[in-house]
Amino acid sequence: MNDEVDSGTIRTIADLHLTSHEPLKTMSDGIFGFRLPLPFALNHVNLWLLSGTDGWTLIDTGIDDQPTRDFWSERLEAEIDNRPIERLVATHFHPDHMGLAGWLVEQTGAEFYATRTEWLLARALSHDTSEAFVETGRQFDHRAGLATDLVEARAQRGNLYRTRASAPPSQLLRLQEGDDLVVNGTAWRVLIGRGHAPEMISLYSAERGILIAADQVLQKISPNISVWPAEPYADPLADYIESLKSFRDLPETTLVLPSHGQPFEGLHARIDQLIHHHHERLERAIDAAGRGRTAVDIMPALFDRELDTHQLGFALGEALAHLNHLINLGHLTRNLDGGGVHQYAKA
Numbered sequence: 451m452n453d454e455v456d457s458g459t460i461r462t463i464a465d466l467h468l469t470s471h472e473p474l475k476t477m478s479d480g481i482f483g484f485r486l487p488l489p490f491a492l493n494h495v496n497l498w499l500l501s502g503t504d505g506w507t508l509i510d511t512g513i514d515d516q517p518t519r520d521f522w523s524e525r526l527e528a529e530i531d532n533r534p535i536e537r538l539v540a541t542h543f544h545p546d547h548m549g550l551a552g553w554l555v556e557q558t559g560a561e562f563y564a565t566r567t568e569w570l571l572a573r574a575l576s577h578d579t580s581e582a583f584v585e586t587g588r589q590f591d592h593r594a595g596l597a598t599d600l601v602e603a604r605a606q607r608g609n610l611y612r613t614r615a616s617a618p619p620s621q622l623l624r625l626q627e628g629d630d631l632v633v634n635g636t637a638w639r640v641l642i643g644r645g646h647a648p649e650m651i652s653l654y655s656a657e658r659g660i661l662i663a664a665d666q667v668l669q670k671i672s673p674n675i676s677v678w679p680a681e682p683y684a685d686p687l688a689d690y691i692e693s694l695k696s697f698r699d700l701p702e703t704t705l706v707l708p709s710h711g712q713p714f715e716g717l718h719a720r721i722d723q724l725i726h727h728h729h730e731r732l733e734r735a736i737d738a739a740g741r742g743r744t745a746v747d748i749m750p751a752l753f754d755r756e757l758d759t760h761q762l763g764f765a766l767g768e769a770l771a772h773l774n775h776l777i778n779l780g781h782l783t784r785n786l787d788g789g790g791v792h793q794y795a796k797a
């Protein structure tokens with residue numbers, strides 16, 4: 451849940467800062483990074499620009515809010531180094547990554563690239579104003595053991611996705627695992643990360659030794675792995691750990707450009723730290739469940755800090771990800787009690 455996970459031996463390679471008028475930071479020849487603010491506890495997202503022959507390939511967009519639109523309007527007017535954005539790649543459907551894709555494509559005429567799953571999910575969520583969406587969330591929260599006033603407060607917010615992301619482009623250039631996106635002669639292999647989002651893009655250049663990691667491997671925090679109301683019995687933690695292990699095949703010397711935190715080296719160590727973090731949380735969840743507890747009861751045992759209401763949703767989703775995984779492994783059972791709340795217990 452964006453928890454800090456001790457990054458021990460990881461070496462920070464560059465320093466990105468939150469000042470919107472700072473020039474682009476060079477990560478490597480023709481590869482630039484910059485940072486946009488987010489109005490959350492996680493206060494920034496990193497974006498990447500790859501220099502092509504006629505224009506830029508932009509990776510991710512920032513959230514759809516006025517400051518971010520203002521930033522882009524200013525930047526686009528001058529173009530960036532007098533060259534247009536010709537391609538936009540959105541790594542996954544989350545608002546900080548794809549939230550402004552529709553608008554940016556309208557402004558620039560850029561080609562839009564994403565995986566089909568992430569694009570469809572963003573399309574669906576950005577258009578969903580149904581009462582069923584809210585009711586599904588209400589039932590999900592109740593089953594997790596949340597108090598009625600909190601269930602209602604969360605239901606009142608409606609579809610939060612729509613407040614942070616506008617509809618993505620209505621047309622897609624689909625990227626799939628193993629595809630090469632060629633920018634100025636450099637081939638970027640599409641690698642797929644699962645669990646944080648269903649089909650998230652990372653881009654790896656063997657020639658350059660660089661991984662544009664999206665949220666798959668982060669420098670300081672653990673990417674949020676959550677169960678959402680639309681798929682209450684999903685096991686995204688299994689997907690995440692499995693796909694994370696596949697990133698261990700990349701060289702240890704890889705320069706990692708993550709969407710949050712700083713660029714770093716030490717990929718294998720970081721992957722091991724993140725996997726260890728989840729195993730430790732799984733142990734805690736088993737102990738906390740004991741002979742029968744709700745997800746809300748178990749949640750505090752997994753997080754070492756106080757949670758505000760915004761973080762509550764992520765924490766609950768992440769607690770459920772660990773519980774669902776433990777059920778699939780046979781370590782826990784889940785039973786609906788007389789009040790319609792799920793009780794988790796050691797198997």
Ligand SMILES: [Zn+2]
Nearest residue numbers: 544546665709
């Ligand atoms: Zn992110």
